[in-house]
Amino acid sequence: MAIYLFETRSLRDRLSPLTENKTILELLAGGISILDAWTFNNQDQGTVTFSVITEDFLSDVSGEDRCIERGDYLVFAGLRPVALNTLFDAKQGSGISLGAGLITRQNDKEDQAEQQVLAVRLKEKLAISDIRNAVINQADPNKALFTLLAPQKIRWTEAREVRQVFHPEDLLHFAGADIRSAIDFQLAKGGPFLDAKAIEASGNKIRGSHEVVIEQSAEVHFAIFNTENGPIYIGKNARVMEGCLIRGPLFLGDNSTLKMGTKLYGPVVTGSDVVLGGEIKNCIFHKGTNKGHDGYLGDSIIGAFCNFGAGSGGSNVKNTAGMVRVYDAALQDYRSVGQKFGALMGDYTRIGVGTQLTTGSNIGLCCNIFGLEMPPRHVRSFLWGTGHNLTDYQIEKAVVHIENWLRFKLSSLDKREIQILNHIFDQTGRRR
Template identity: 45%
Template sequence: LREDFDLICKDRTSQKLSSTNRTISSENIFIEEGAVVEHSILNATGGPIYIGKYAEVMEGCLIRGPFALCEGSKLKMGTKVYGATTIGPYCIAGGEIKNSIISGYSNKAHDGYLGDSVIGEWCNLGAGTSNSNIKNTASIVQVWHDAQKAFIPAGLKCGLLLGDYSRTAINTAFNTGTLAGICCNIFGEGFPSKYIPDFSWGFERYNLEKALSDINNWKKLKGQEITENEIKLLTDIYYSQNLSHA
């Protein structure tokens, strides 16, 4: 983030930040054209803060850098962000977020904790979804490695790794070091498995046609539609794994 900030902002002038905000180390804060930030606290002492074009930081947000909010994305009221965090383009984010990447067009719009995690594109985390990022024993976190078909060590802290086009039900609670594949609809009682295969529908397999239809529905919410390339790619992945229709 620090290197990207220097590259993007070199020899450029930030837009003026509204006087309703409070800042620390304002020289490390860059606001792009069309961005709206009101009644929030931005602390760039620990790293730079970048607010992209037409992004919006609603009232009451608390932001510590390094942090990037990319073009067209929104932080909802009262969001708490700890660095190092990047929120991709056209996302909606809320609750508490720490040291995480949320890729483009994904939503974590409500309360809940997301820490030490990576979220793919076109994902949606239902209200109250949270993850653990450290074990109660403070021992090394193990994460599933699909190529090795085994759990491998991932350090002391690791949260949720969520593939593209996946969604969670409200109040979903993820265990430390959970890996979920692409096109998953995650719901059910208790903690989900620490490894959730591609095209999972709860504890069953997602029907391919329904998966593609649901993706299209979600894309329409952001003014887009599923493309032929996406359909071909996802279909190839589906059948390469020898998954049958549910």
């Protein structure tokens, strides 16, 4: 069985800058990728392959002659990862029939153009290039997709209860539940894990009814774990230094480090090779990112291989306690996200020593921001400078600097990643 998860232009824009150089499936769901979460939730369905239909420069299914075959599934990538069978009417059981489709209404309107395609099992094969054109290049991707599927006479059923990721803050909203699922994913691998006696033998203290799951290869000493609000997971070869105060839920990825005296208020999620320090609340950090020094950061989603200098951080509440507005690339305007939100940050961006981000910041990828003057709320990708005095960060220089930072993580950019960055830079029209 093959499942093709399709992105739309509006979904990618709504999640920007997190998805500027990657698909939504590469983002973290509780500590594992969204793609891994889909795979884990469908492991009982036999052999299942997953592919993503997205923009050409990111696609893993490129090629004009490629098709989705009869009996395969087309699923909206903005759906929360679930067992595919649970999406459809229970009376269909595990035998989801050919031509079964699931939709949901947008804005409570009756017009079919206002209905969103969630999932469909194809009766006949479809060219991937045609699907990509419909969902990426058309102004109304759902209307285009309905038109493309019309000859198959799909039997549409309206979904009653489905959860989707519409905006970046949804990733934070679901983080606690996602951590629980990600821990189950790790437990299914079989460990080995430290038992409670071994954990406490290293001077650690545990309080609460949820579990503390620590990989046997991790180093954890003289920390306090409070699981009253959710479980805690410490990954392979991770380090939790002395004096850390941790309130779950937490997923600390492989080879990641909590420096001495770190204070975490969950849910907090990290990928692998992340370094955290200071005071952190309700945040997601993707692979290789450092926020290793004193300073506060809350209600934020940070991309991969970012760096926060000593004393840097950001506000997540306005001094007026008013509603926070964050720039939304799909609207090309600011959108209200509630009373608490810190920052969105794209991959490979660095914040200098002492630099503070304002409430509701949206900082693009490959930025280098420094100095004591607070930068604007919205900083587009490939900018360099201090405060509002920002200038173009040329791609050749940006790549050299990224490579310098990646050496700290014993990593480097591969050819495809450099091609993606060059493509994004060229789209801005700023190459000299």
